[in-house]
Amino acid sequence: MHYNSILPDVIKVADEASEKVLHIYQSDFKVNYKEDDSPITAADLASHDIIMRGLRNISRDIPILSEEGADISWEERKHWRRFWLIDPIDGTKDFTQRTGEFTVNIALIEDGVPVLGVVTAPALKEAFWGIKGEGAFKRDRTGHVHRIRTSEPRDPLRIVASKNHLNDETRAFIDGLGAHETLQAGSSLKFCRIAEGHADIYPRMGPTSEWDTGAAHAVLLAAGGNVKTFEGDALAYGKEQILNPNFIAAGNWYF
Incomplete structure (x- = not known):
């Protein structure tokens, strides 16, 4: 095609x-x-x-x-x-x-x-x-x-997080990244902010479904970034279980 x-x-x-x-x-x-x-x-x-x-x-x-x-x-x-x-x-x-x-x-x-x-x-x-x-x-x-296109990471790191789903597990992960600033964004715009170079990384520890991420994931891939699970596997689609595992979206510098 x-x-x-x-x-x-x-x-x-x-x-x-x-x-x-x-x-x-x-x-x-x-x-x-x-x-x-x-x-x-x-x-x-x-x-x-x-x-x-x-x-x-x-x-x-x-x-x-x-x-x-x-x-x-x-x-x-x-x-x-x-x-x-x-x-x-x-x-x-x-x-x-x-x-x-x-x-x-x-x-x-x-x-x-x-x-x-x-x-x-x-x-x-x-x-x-x-x-x-x-x-x-x-x-x-x-x-x-x-x-x-995604950008090289800034200092402090620009972390984009969910307005409605920022849980304790995600906060702990973010704190472990060192000096950072947190940018708030809703919906799939979090991926897009990384894709356009306005943010560096988006960790997601909480439920999402394939349709929540697919389109913006494609944009981020095309912009030079990636989305992977915490085990290092590419976030995949067309699974029996439509819920996504926890993941990290970022420029390729992270992976």
Whole structure:
């Protein structure tokens, strides 16, 4: 598959979903809750519908796994060599708290690796995308597009952490890194801040799912970074267990 040939269409789908999400974000929306007590809004569902429809128009042969989609059994998924992985809104808490730091995420996975990713931040009017081995890009709020790349670590180390999920285990790990400053960021933007050279490392000790990380992981890979487990293995996708293990995202200097 020629990723460059489909990337503009994927960006267009993400932008269409983002426009709808932002419209709902600026309204008096209602917050509901799933069985696991995680929040969901009309924006999650609208984004899901737009992305599903858009990706099927790009290719009807590639299956899709979405956080807001129907449960798909492992018996079916285990045969997928290539699939779309989407999170219609990552950071729904940021959405409901109106911090602006929520994202729309679309990734293409091949043989367990995120090879293409698009991340948009509708309220911030930012977008990131990348293709593994071919570079990563950012579109800023003025519409200007420029190439991005991870940077060498700064002194003190710039550590990006979750606003909503900073637990004691993560704090202990961060303290062990020595002199540092902590940068707060929501959703998959934490990966993107490393990809654009604004942060150095993001340790995550706590539950995430494959759709939370796939698109931004692809952007970070394309920008010269990586995401690995604490055992040193590459964070993989298309597993029977959709939950991710603990991981570290950083520029390649760390690994």
